[in-house]
Amino acid sequence: MLSVFDIFKIGIGPSSSHTVGPMRAAEQFARGLERDGLLLRTAQVRVELYGSLGATGRGHATDLGVILGLYGETPDTVDPSAVKPQLASVQRSGQLPLLGIHPISFQRARDIVFLAEQSMPEHPNAMRFAATGSDGSILSDRCYFSVGGGFVMESGAAAAVADMAPGLRWPYPFRTGDDLLAQAKSNGMSIAELMMANECVWRSEEEVRAGLLHIWRVMQECVQRGFGIGDEDGEEHLPGALGIRRRAPKLYRELLERGHNVAGGDPLAAMDWVNAFAMAVNEQNAAGGRVVTAPTNGAAGIVPAVLHYHDKYTAGAPDDDVVDFLLTAGAIGLLYKANASISGAEVGCQGEVGVACSMAAGALAAVLGGTVPQIENAAEIGMEHNLGLTCDPVGGRVQIPCIERNAMGAVKAINAARMALRGDGHHYVSLDAVIKTMRQTGEDMKSKYKETSLGGLAVNVVEC
Numbered sequence: 001m002l003s004v005f006d007i008f009k010i011g012i013g014p015s016s017s018h019t020v021g022p023m024r025a026a027e028q029f030a031r032g033l034e035r036d037g038l039l040l041r042t043a044q045v046r047v048e049l050y051g052s053l054g055a056t057g058r059g060h061a062t063d064l065g066v067i068l069g070l071y072g073e074t075p076d077t078v079d080p081s082a083v084k085p086q087l088a089s090v091q092r093s094g095q096l097p098l099l100g101i102h103p104i105s106f107q108r109a110r111d112i113v114f115l116a117e118q119s120m121p122e123h124p125n126a127m128r129f130a131a132t133g134s135d136g137s138i139l140s141d142r143c144y145f146s147v148g149g150g151f152v153m154e155s156g157a158a159a160a161v162a163d164m165a166p167g168l169r170w171p172y173p174f175r176t177g178d179d180l181l182a183q184a185k186s187n188g189m190s191i192a193e194l195m196m197a198n199e200c201v202w203r204s205e206e207e208v209r210a211g212l213l214h215i216w217r218v219m220q221e222c223v224q225r226g227f228g229i230g231d232e233d234g235e236e237h238l239p240g241a242l243g244i245r246r247r248a249p250k251l252y253r254e255l256l257e258r259g260h261n262v263a264g265g266d267p268l269a270a271m272d273w274v275n276a277f278a279m280a281v282n283e284q285n286a287a288g289g290r291v292v293t294a295p296t297n298g299a300a301g302i303v304p305a306v307l308h309y310h311d312k313y314t315a316g317a318p319d320d321d322v323v324d325f326l327l328t329a330g331a332i333g334l335l336y337k338a339n340a341s342i343s344g345a346e347v348g349c350q351g352e353v354g355v356a357c358s359m360a361a362g363a364l365a366a367v368l369g370g371t372v373p374q375i376e377n378a379a380e381i382g383m384e385h386n387l388g389l390t391c392d393p394v395g396g397r398v399q400i401p402c403i404e405r406n407a408m409g410a411v412k413a414i415n416a417a418r419m420a421l422r423g424d425g426h427h428y429v430s431l432d433a434v435i436k437t438m439r440q441t442g443e444d445m446k447s448k449y450k451e452t453s454l455g456g457l458a459v460n461v462v463e464c
């Protein structure tokens with residue numbers, strides 16, 4: 001039982017599984033030391049990063065996420081502009097204040113170890129934290145898994161999920177797309193109404209609405225900053241040896257000159273704007289900026305780009321539409337989380353960009369007045385044509401192909417919604433069938449195509 005606020009989380013770039021998850025794990029580890037009365041006895045912490053984290057952790061800023069987490073920072077509250085000075089201070093002083101209060105000796109190259117060749121059997125994104133005392137004795141030794149979308153599991157423990165009192169149950173439980181269709185039909189409710197009722201086991205309807213509208217504001221701010229608005233001194237190039245120049249600010253300026261309207265102009269101008277919205281978010285993400293994980297950071301541009309499209313090109317996005325859009329998208333995201341995966345390291349990019357595309361397609365169909373079967377159809381189309389999508393980021397960075405891929409995913413989501421809305425909801429491949437296929441395809445995919453940067457574009461594009 002996960003919440004829409006587990007699918008949409010305010011975080012920091014560039015990666016939900018490789019930056020946000022490790023930051024959470026490190027923070028949990030440090031809090032555990034404090035809880036067990038070990039914090040002040042800790043002299044050193046060693047962190048081992050296995051599998052995909054070991055292979056692409058450097059490019060995905062996993063080590064920086066770990067340092068910030070040990071510092072006591074969390075992805076939703078950390079100030080992105082304060083990150084660089086914080087890290088520079090650790091580097092300069094050779095000391096890391098655990099939870100901001102207890103300094104230990106710390107050297108990034110010595111104390112964070114990338115073990116690309118080694119994997120833990122439980123999950124490809126594994127981390128091991130060991131705290132030692134001044135006499136070298138082990139005080140605490142814990143393993144965590146970053147299972148996608150910023151979710152973290154401790155070895156042997158249940159997934160960290162929404163805090164729900166024991167005994168609470170959703171009034172409209174669902175685990176599959178068929179369950180969702182059946183609940184909607186038998187109760188005469190939309191998917192958004194079902195989700196809202198379920199969310200209300202944790203918080204009031206007003207709080208859910210306020211939380212979702214806040215998520216939308218953060219998405220809008222992310223797009224604005226990605227366009228360079230309010231961030232005029234921002235870096236022109238993205239971090240890393242690729243030296244990639246941001247494209248969204250220039251595209252935004254060019255499109256402004258053309259205007260939003262299609263009348264008398266380019267009939268596909270809307271597509272340019274969708275591309276610009278998506279790339280703005282993903283360039284912010286690549287630069288370590290504030291983003292909404294939706295459902296992952298690598299795929300964070302698709303849902304906001306499609307919601308911006310709805311705002312500018314269809315009926316506008318009044319608050320009710322924003323809430324319905326995000327609730328519907330969240331319900332679809334939960335189906336993937338429950339029945340497949342949203343981790344590129346587990347199932348490839350179909351689990352990131354594919355899932356985001358499916359979520360956005362269903363959500364757009366919903367706010368454009370689609371029936372529940374049409375929404376399910378849109379979500380299904382959104383994934384069907386992303387099946388097999390591999391994860392092969394060049395240089396281990398969430399830049400190529402990720403940034404453009406979000407633009408492609410957003411456009412595909414809009415097309416999927418339009419195709420579904422032209423039908424009557426009847427179709428051959430169910431959403432459940434495509435989710436199952438995505439999971440099986442991911443299981444069969446070679447690990448070199450699953451966020452290791454050992455295959456595909458990552459080995460055919462030279463990083464200079």
Ligand code: SF4
Nearest residue numbers: 298344349352391402
């Ligand atoms: S290729 Fe896809 S799954 Fe891989 S890092 Fe990029 S967005 Fe994430």
